[in-house]
Structure formats: structure tokens, C-alpha cells
Amino acid sequence: MKTVSTPGRRDFLKKSAALLALSSLGTLSTGFIGNTNPIKVAVIGTGWYGKSDLFRLLQIASCEVVALCDVDRKQLEEAAKLLAQRQPQASPPQLYKDYRELLRNHTLDITIIGTPDHWHALQTIAALESGSHAYMQKPVSVDVLEGEAVVAATKKYGKVVQVGLQRRSTPHLIEAKQAVIDTGKLGKIAAADIFCYYHMRENKTKEVQKIPDYFDYDFWTGPAPMRPYTGLPHGLHWRSFMEYGNGITGDMAVHMLDAVRWMLDLGWPHTISAKGGVFVQNTGQSNTADTQTAVFEFTHVTVNWQHRTWGNPVDPEYPWGFKIYGEHGMLAGSPFKAEFIPYPDGAIQVFDCLYEREKYPEDLTEAGMEIHAAPATRRHFQYLLEALRSNNEPNAPIYSSHISTASCILANLSMDLGRPLSYDPSNKLVVNDPEATKLLKRSYREPWVHPSGKYQ
The missing domain is CATH 3.40.50.720 (NAD(P)-binding Rossmann-like Domain)
Known part of the structure; x- marks a missing residue:
């Protein structure tokens, strides 16, 4: 385009x-x-x-x-x-x-x-x-x-x-794509796993507080529902509430789904299904799912998502990342490294993360870097x-970024509704599902106006 x-x-x-x-x-x-x-x-x-x-x-x-x-x-x-x-x-x-x-x-x-x-x-x-x-x-x-x-x-x-x-x-993922995917080393590809096992969900109960004079909480909330003010919402706090985002799936799966879509040149999934909820960390106020599995079905490729904000990762080497499976091996990738592991045997090819500490020494002293x-x-x-x-x-x-984002949102809707969903981007509806179609648009808090009425 x-x-x-x-x-x-x-x-x-x-x-x-x-x-x-x-x-x-x-x-x-x-x-x-x-x-x-x-x-x-x-x-x-x-x-x-x-x-x-x-x-x-x-x-x-x-x-x-x-x-x-x-x-x-x-x-x-x-x-x-x-x-x-x-x-x-x-x-x-x-x-x-x-x-x-x-x-x-x-x-x-x-x-x-x-x-x-x-x-x-x-x-x-x-x-x-x-x-x-x-x-x-x-x-x-x-x-x-x-x-x-x-x-x-x-x-x-x-x-x-x-x-x-x-x-x-990401340099090492670009290198891995060029060396493994683009050269056909994996052979026929039919499946991929994407996952996140970071403990990044706030599991607390906080008391209502007085809003400080330096923070405009009403403006910060904007079009979202107004929750009681329980402290500055920056960082982890707002990410723990569905009022402000798309949960762990929209925060972390979107990166890895997008990476797999980019590597394999995938468009829209034709069917999305998901299950999950708050199964373990249910003592706090957070309403994002602490456990979820989702399946994104593309033509000839199925991408499986899993997150847990509790317990151990399936593979400690890859707590957040993707694994693409082909008939001749697997390509595993994360923000920290990538590996081509041939099947049934052969030398593992490692793609190391590029760090630029010497070139940009100011990176070393930046808070939260x-x-x-x-x-x-x-x-x-x-x-x-x-x-x-x-x-x-x-x-x-x-547009491609919208596909990755919307696919994660649809996974959350599938989880809430308890059934698979198929989105039709041409008509902007969920096929044969009027109830799900109504959920494609959130209600906005006044006076903010949803942009879909102006841009369609």
C-alpha cells in the first residue's frame, strides 16, 4: 500500500x-x-x-x-x-x-x-x-x-x-528471517507458538486516594471508563485493567504475533478462538486475564498463543517469544536472541542480540532502559x-499493525464470548455473529467521541 x-x-x-x-x-x-x-x-x-x-x-x-x-x-x-x-x-x-x-x-x-x-x-x-x-x-x-x-x-x-x-x-531477528525463513531452511511451515510467561500483572487491592493537584485524572482517563482513583496509574497499574488496554494479549502477544506474521508474510487470520480468565491471581483488583490460550488460524499455518502471569515458563530460555516449526527444524526467537534448531539433528545456528553500549553509552544510565x-x-x-x-x-x-492489534482484541472477545470468531475486514463485522460485531466498538465516556463515526 x-x-x-x-x-x-x-x-x-x-x-x-x-x-x-x-x-x-x-x-x-x-x-x-x-x-x-x-x-x-x-x-x-x-x-x-x-x-x-x-x-x-x-x-x-x-x-x-x-x-x-x-x-x-x-x-x-x-x-x-x-x-x-x-x-x-x-x-x-x-x-x-x-x-x-x-x-x-x-x-x-x-x-x-x-x-x-x-x-x-x-x-x-x-x-x-x-x-x-x-x-x-x-x-x-x-x-x-x-x-x-x-x-x-x-x-x-x-x-x-x-x-x-x-x-x-530487531537486528538479530532480521538476520534470522533472512538466513532461515527466506532461504527455506525450515521447509514447509505449518505451525508456530507465541507466548509470554512474565509476571507482569499487578495483583493488589488499593484504597481510594485523593487525586494530587499535579495530576489530571479525568483527562488521563479520557474516553475510558472512570475507575476510582487508587494512586498514580503509571507503569504496571494501568496495564492491569481492561478499561485501559487489551490485557497481556494486547500488550505482549501483539509483538510476537506481528513478528510471526512478518516473518511468514501472513495477513488476517480466518478464525480466532481463545479461552482463559483470572484463575490464580484473583485476590487483587486487576481484571486482566492471568491465564490465556488462543489460536490464530491462517491458511496453512496455525499460531498458538499462551500466557500465564504465574508459575514457570515452559522454556526458561524463552519466557517471551515465538517458535516457528517447519518440517526441517524450528526457529525460536525473542528480543534477546534467536536460534535455528534443525531436525532431526545438525548444528544449531545462533543469532545473538546486538547491543550498542559503546556506540551509545548514554543508554547505560537511562532510567528504566x-x-x-x-x-x-x-x-x-x-x-x-x-x-x-x-x-x-x-x-x-x-494496516499490518492494525491486523496484529485487532487479532489480539478478537482473541479477548472470543475468550469472553466462549466461541470462535471470524472477522470480515471488508465489511467490518464478525461473520454470522451480531453480538460479537457490537463488541468491535467500545463505549466512550463523554464528551469524547469514538472516531469510527468520522473515519470508516
């Missing part, structure tokens, strides 16, 4: 004419691009990953960070302080609580969306409407029709959206810049 050139894009391309020619997409390696005219950037959501994404971009391109936005004033001021340390000679960015005001006041090249999941669709669409391209964190949406709306808005405005499914930009993921994020931004330079799509384009 080619995107359409627009005046906004042409302006960006003129400004970025000094970009050095980038490597081919399969072997992209990061280095400072050396663009003469700084890229105008803003960040909406300045928590852990919003800052991390911004700092990875600053490592590879000259940027003018014109604005930062967050409903937590302390978090916003901390981000501005850290940015000043990274760019001591730069003018300080303007600070905002309301992302709409930010987008009205600035002409941007790239808007980074780093907010919790229930904001991704609305804020990305708003960025596109303002004339900006976007780098949005995964998932694309928290319901299927939100995702369809983001896809439609991207087409309407002719903008580029890169989604933070950075397994597609996922040093194994930093090289992938840098390359993910470089793919975005290459897409803008070449008038093409990035490597995690909006």
Missing part, C-alpha cells in the same frame, strides 16, 4: 533533502543521519516509553523538540529536565497538558504518541489531522473499529504512521525516516 504524496509530505521531503542515503531495508544499521534541517518533533505522553522513544530518535537525527505534553505535571517537568540534559544548547520545548492545544499551536514533522493504550487511536488521528506524521506506540487501538479508523485517517491525510512493533527492526531493545527502536525510527524520504511505507505500517 503506497501512501499518497501531499503538500505536508513534500515540505518534509524538502526539509530532509540532506538526509544521507540509508542502507537497504534488510540490513539497516543506525548512525547519525546528519540532516541539515532539524526534524520538528513533539511527544504526547512523557512517561517511560515516551521519553525512551524520543531519546532513541535524538541519537540518530537532528531534531527540534518543540513541545512535550502530559497530564502529570511532575512527569512532564521531569521529561523537560532530562531533555535539557540531552540537548543543552537547544531551546526548551513548550509544555502542555492538553494534546489538542499542542497540535493546534505547532507545525510538526513527527508526533510521538507515548500515552497508555486507551489514548493511542484518538491522539494519532489528531496528529494526522494536524498535518503531522506519527510514531505511535503499540497497540494501534483498544477496539477493532478504533484501529479501522486510524487506518482510514492515515489514508485520508496521506501521512506515514510507524507503529512501535519493533521486532520487525531496555538496553536490548534500544538498537531496534533506533532502527525503527530510521525506517520511518527512510519511508518519509522515499515516499513509501515504513516497515511496521499502519
Whole structure:
């Protein structure tokens, strides 16, 4: 799917004419691009990953960070302080609580969306409407029709959206794909497992608290249902509630399902089924499933998902990852490594994670840094810049990312309804299932309006 050139894009391309020619997409390696005219950037959501994404971009391109936005004033001021340390000679960015005001006041090249999941669709669409391209964190949406709306808005405005499914930009996984999948070493492929056994679900009961004056909880909640305030929701807390996201499946399976889809060139699954619930960690307030299995059925390939937020992983070497099975062996992969294990015997081929500690020593001192993921994020931004330079799509384009996101959402719906689902993307409905079709769209809390009415 080619995107359409627009005046906004042409302006960006003129400004970025000094970009050095980038490597081919399969072997992209990061280095400072050396663009003469700084890229105008803003960040909406300045928590852990919003800052991390911004700092990875600053490592590879000259940027003018014109604005930062967050409903937590302390978090916003901390981000501005850290940015000043990274760019001591730069003018300080303007600070905002309301992302709409930010987008009205600035002409941007790239808007980074780093907010919790229930904001991704609305804020990305708003960025596109303002004339900006976007780098949005995964998932694309928290319901299927939100995702369809983001896809439609991207087409309407002719903008580029890169989604933070950075397994597609992970060097050792790219190498493994090229060496094993693309060369046919696995032979016929008919099955894959994807899984996560991290204990990442909050299992607590918290008392209602007074909302601090530096945090706008109503605005943070936005279109989601309003829960009692039990403390700052940043980090693990909000991820433990379905009101704000898609559970472990939407948070972790989306990465590995997307990786398998990318490696095997898969489109939409024709049938999705799932079972699970809160079976073990049922003493706290969290309402995300602590146990789930799901089956994504593609033509000729079945992908099986399993997560448990308790107990031991099936394979301690791969607590979060994928395993693709072929008649001649298995390709196992994770953010930390990949291995080709031939069948019935033969030498195991190992693909090691790339760490760039010497090249980017600041990674070592950044709070909450996922040093194994930093090289992938840098390359993910470089793919975005290459897409803008070449008038093409990035490597995690909006429609494919929507497929991965929506498939995980449909797995949750299947689990709740207790039956398999088949989604028809052409008609935006679940085949022969009016009840499930109604659940493709969540209710929004007023005054926020679901974008599916405007973008279809």
C-alpha cells in the first residue's frame, strides 16, 4: 500500500533533502543521519516509553523538540529536565497538558504518541489531522473499529504512521528471517507458538486516594471508563485493567504475533478462538486475564498463543517469544536472541542480540532502559525516516499493525464470548455473529467521541 504524496509530505521531503542515503531495508544499521534541517518533533505522553522513544530518535537525527505534553505535571517537568540534559544548547520545548492545544499551536514533522493504550487511536488521528506524521506506540487501538479508523485517517491525510512493533527492526531477528525463513531452511511451515510467561500483572487491592493537584485524572482517563482513583496509574497499574488496554494479549502477544506474521508474510487470520480468565491471581483488583490460550488460524499455518502471569515458563530460555516449526527444524526467537534448531539433528545456528553500549553509552544510565531493545527502536525510527524520504511505507505500517492489534482484541472477545470468531475486514463485522460485531466498538465516556463515526 503506497501512501499518497501531499503538500505536508513534500515540505518534509524538502526539509530532509540532506538526509544521507540509508542502507537497504534488510540490513539497516543506525548512525547519525546528519540532516541539515532539524526534524520538528513533539511527544504526547512523557512517561517511560515516551521519553525512551524520543531519546532513541535524538541519537540518530537532528531534531527540534518543540513541545512535550502530559497530564502529570511532575512527569512532564521531569521529561523537560532530562531533555535539557540531552540537548543543552537547544531551546526548551513548550509544555502542555492538553494534546489538542499542542497540535493546534505547532507545525510538526513527527508526533510521538507515548500515552497508555486507551489514548493511542484518538491522539494519532489528531496528529494526522494536524498535518503531522506519527510514531505511535503499540497497540494501534483498544477496539477493532478504533484501529479501522486510524487506518482510514492515515489514508485520508496521506501521512506515514510507524507503529512501535519493533521486532520487525530487531537486528538479530532480521538476520534470522533472512538466513532461515527466506532461504527455506525450515521447509514447509505449518505451525508456530507465541507466548509470554512474565509476571507482569499487578495483583493488589488499593484504597481510594485523593487525586494530587499535579495530576489530571479525568483527562488521563479520557474516553475510558472512570475507575476510582487508587494512586498514580503509571507503569504496571494501568496495564492491569481492561478499561485501559487489551490485557497481556494486547500488550505482549501483539509483538510476537506481528513478528510471526512478518516473518511468514501472513495477513488476517480466518478464525480466532481463545479461552482463559483470572484463575490464580484473583485476590487483587486487576481484571486482566492471568491465564490465556488462543489460536490464530491462517491458511496453512496455525499460531498458538499462551500466557500465564504465574508459575514457570515452559522454556526458561524463552519466557517471551515465538517458535516457528517447519518440517526441517524450528526457529525460536525473542528480543534477546534467536536460534535455528534443525531436525532431526545438525548444528544449531545462533543469532545473538546486538547491543550498542559503546556506540551509545548514554543508554547505560537511562532510567528504566531496555538496553536490548534500544538498537531496534533506533532502527525503527530510521525506517520511518527512510519511508518519509522515499515516499513509501515504513516497515511496521499502519494496516499490518492494525491486523496484529485487532487479532489480539478478537482473541479477548472470543475468550469472553466462549466461541470462535471470524472477522470480515471488508465489511467490518464478525461473520454470522451480531453480538460479537457490537463488541468491535467500545463505549466512550463523554464528551469524547469514538472516531469510527468520522473515519470508516
